[in-house]
Amino acid sequence: MTVNDVVIVGGGVGGISTASALRTGGFLGRITLVDAGEHPYDRPPLSKDYLSGKKGLADIALQPLAWYDAQSIELRSNSTATAILPAAGVVELATGERIKADRVVFATGGEAARLTVPGADLDAVHVLRSADDARRLRQALLPGARILVVGAGLIGAEVASTALRLGAEVTLVDPLASPLSAAIGPVAADWLHSVHAAKGIRTLQTGITGFQQTAGGIETVLGGTLESFDAVVLGVGMKPNTAIAEAAGLQVDRGVVVDAGQTTSNPAVLAVGDPTRRRVNGSVAKRSEHWEAAQLDGARAAATILGSPLPAETVSWFWTDRHGMHVEAIGSLPCATTTVVRGTLGEPPFALFGLKDGQIVGAVAVDDSNVVRAARRMVDRRTPVDPGKLADPTSDLRKLLRG
């Protein structure tokens, strides 16, 4: 069957990348992009330059508005899809309008999770997922404000860094001693976490049992002591938006399950980005919830719709910007049996490689992204590596890559 009408539900990086890759791949049919906001915007700045007020919503647009016209993409802003009806070939909007769809691309992202403790839904207990969330939080990040950030993963750490720069008095708590160690291994994670304290953030290893609004602020118990804050930010993960996928009868298991080409259990429906779990080589991967993963999902979804070969698989990559440092990581350092440090740990620029069976399985670098770019290619090409050469900061990684 010829595909004439594609409806993409969600205007995050996954949705936009799908639309873009469809046109680049020569798709001539109709593309409709349904987005809940004023216009699709990029989310990484929400914890940094948008949160601080340095950038406005127009500055973080994923594409300028003229792009949608130039690409013949019908952007339906301020719109929400309430149902996808694959059998009828339509997507239904909250207004009741029905849009014809031969293929639906589900790119609905997720919502910030909240702790399941008393008081987690108080007004002064914030989360950060949307531009609205960021604008609300910005009002609270005043010089001298007592801010408690719960969760020291990517969002929590970046918000803590921005809040500190805005002059707030920041406390950052996490139940883990070494947040991010599951992603980048304990050595790099320990150091990265220690930077918060070195920059003036109070860090505590503790869980949270609840919040109470009092005249003096939000009260909570930290390590046995009752403390008071002006505002709290929860950075405790994401809840995938899967309700309309479930209602449409798609296979959902803590995420919409898709095949290697992003097709869901219904061949007319594809899914990309944060709420998806890819089945590759027989096993269903965890949700990846990273920016580039959503972009790659979009490229694959477009290839599937076009009937083109899928782009080559590549090892996962993410970045985080905090305290003026740019951190990048690929693959899985915790899977490594040997760790090699390039440069001096704790003195950027430096990098860590994780090795197993003579090959790189993961890498992380602080202010040295080309090391990670080289390592990524070595993983993708299964390049055998010499740990001594990797450790030498004067060695030319591009030469090692060429073999």
Add this chain to the structure above:
Amino acid sequence: MSDGILVAKLDDIPEGEGIALDKSVTGTVDNIALLRDEDGSVWALDDTCTHETASLANGWVEDGHVECPMHASKFCLKNGEVQGLPATKNTCPHRVEVRDGDVWLYPNEAP
């Protein structure tokens, strides 16, 4: 047509890498990234990534493109066209000539 400026020796720029030229030298609005592809060819683009503030001279140069060292937007070495998010704006290319191992830059001239 402006006069070219002798800006580097070819051997100063490793293949797959770049060097930044200060705008006080080039007389351009932005600093200029002098980038050498893996095939040995040399290209010049405005240095500041159009997304945030990274220097493209510190990027990864491969296969006709430079990849920004911050968030990995790619730009075409020949014409400065952006090839991938998060940047959405093109960067400006400048003409370069290599003669007898010397690299000459022609600021603000199309390649």
